[in-house]
Amino acid sequence: MTATAWQLLREAREVLRAAGVDPDDALRLARELLPRHTTTPWELLDQPPAAFAAELRAAVGRRAAREPLQLILGEVDFRGTRIATAPGVFIPRFETELVCGVAVEAAREARGGGAVRVVDLCTGSGAIAVALAREVPDAQVWAVEISPAALELAARNAAAAGVRVTTVCAMAGDALPELSGAVDVVVANPPYVPPDGVPRDPEVRDWDPPAALYGGGPDGLDVPREVMRAASRLLRDGGVFVMEHADVQGAAVRGALAEVGGFDDVRTLRDLTGRDRMVRATRTRGTRQVGDWHP
Template identity: 55%
Template sequence: MRVLDQAGVPSPRVDAVALAAYALGLPRLELVLAPDPAPAGFVEEFAELVERRRGREPLQHIVGHTVFRYLTLRVEPGVFVPRPETEVVAQAAIDEARRVAATGRSPLVVDLCCGTGAIALAVDTEVAEARVVAVDLSPEAVGLTRHNSGAVGTLRLRVEQGDVRDPALLAELVGQVDVLVSNPPYVPPDAVPREPEVRDHDPDLALYGGGADGLDVPRAVLAAAARLLAPGGLVVMEHAEVQDAAVREVATSSGAFAQVATLPDLTGRPRMLVARRNARRDVEDSQP
C-alpha cells in the first residue's frame, strides 16, 4: 500500500487489496490476517501486479474487469473504462425507460458511443421491457460490448458499429426512439487529462470530442437525438462540468428540444444534459 501511495495512486489501500485478491484468484478479499503461509508464487505475482499499478496502469486493465451499477463488466486496453459518475447517466435513462414501460409500451433505448456497453447493459438488465441498441465507432468497443452482453446481458441487446456523425445512422429508427443516452467523447484538445490512467490508457477516440471546444461529437449526438427520438422522447448526455451552458445552448438553439436542463453527477457537479424532443416534430420536420 505504501508503494502505491508514494506513486500517487488515488486509492492505494483499495487497489492493493484488489490486486491481492486477483493474485489469489478470489473475486474479492477481506483480510484480517495475511494468509500464513502465502500460496506458492503469491508474493512474486503480487509484487509484479503492484509494480504495474505503481506505473499507473489502470487497476481495471490489470484485473480485467470493473463494476458498473449491478454488473461486472470485462474491460480491455483500447476501450474507455466506465466511471462511477456515469452510473447517474444510466439511472436517468433507466428511469425514463421505466416510465415508458409503465404506460404499457416497450421502450426503445439507444446508447451512442457505448464503449464497454455499460449504460446499454444497465438498461437492458434493469428494464425488462426495454429494447436496447448500442452503437460505437470503435471495432474494439463493439466487440467488447458484444462480449459483455453475452456474459451478463439478457441477449436481447443489439450492438452496431457506426459513426454518430453519420446522418444515416440507424435510419430505420427515425422518430421511434424513446430514450437516447450517450457518454460521448467531449474533452477539448487543450485539456489533456492529468490522471495518467486516463491520459495514457484511455483511447483518444473515446476522450477527445473534436473542435476547439471538444463538442463536435456531442453536437452530433444531439443531432442524432433530434432525428431518432419520437415526439416527447428524452435525450440524456454526459459532458464536462465546464460545458453545461454550451451544451444547453446547442440543444436549445437547434429548435428540436424542450425542457432543456442540466443535472448533477454524484459529486454535485453539472455533468449531464437532459432534454425532450419537441412533441410537434411533424410540423417542424415539414419546414424548409
C-alpha cells in the same frame, strides 16, 4: 523466509505509496486476485500461495507504473454488473452510472406504450447498454459504436450479463435510420474533452483512447453535437435524451441543443459532488424551455 500475507500487503502498499498511487489499491488488488489461487479469505490467510504472491507483485508493479486498476483486474463494477475492460477501450466511470440512472428512470417511465426502445450512442464497453438491459428487462436496447474493438467488447459484456443488446458499428449521425422517430430514450457518454483539457491523471491521459476522450473542435463538442442531432432524429415526440458532459460545458451544451432544435424541458443535472454532469431533454415540437435544474 516466505512473506506472510500482511508482510506482502505492507510491501505492496509501500511500492504504491512511493509511486504516488493510493496505497489502498494494494488491498483491492489482493482481494480480487486471491480467489484465483485459494478459497481462504484474505482475513484468514497466513502464508499466501507462491503463485498469488508473484501475481500480486506483478500487478502492483503495473499499478505503480500508473496502469489503471480496472485494466489490471480486467473488469469494473458498473451499477452492480461486472463489465470487462480492455486496452484501447474507454473505462467506465462512476459518474456515468448516474447518467445511466437517469436513462433507466426515463425508460421505466416510457413503459405502457409497447416495447421500450433505447439507443446508447458511443457505447464503448457497452456498460450503459448492458445496465439498461438488465434494469429495464422489457426494453429493446441498441448499442452504437464506431470502434470495432470496443463494439466487440460491448457484445461480450452483454453476453456475459445474459442480456440482449443489438450492437451496431456506425457513426452516431448515421446510426439506425430505420428507427428514426421511434425511440423512447437516447443516452450517450460521447467524447467531450476539449483540445486544451488534457487530463492530468496518467491513468486517463495515457491509457484511455484519445478518440474516446477528445470531442473535436475548440470546445470539445463536435461529437456531442453529432450525438444531439442523432437524438433529435431518432427520438419520438416525448422521447428523452440524456448525455454526459464536462462540468464546465453545461451552458454550451444547452446552447447547442437549442441550435439543434426540437427539444423541450432542457435540464442540466449535477453529480454527487455538485458539478454539472449531464443534460436531460425531451423531444418535442412544442415550446422549448432551456435552463438549469439541480435535484
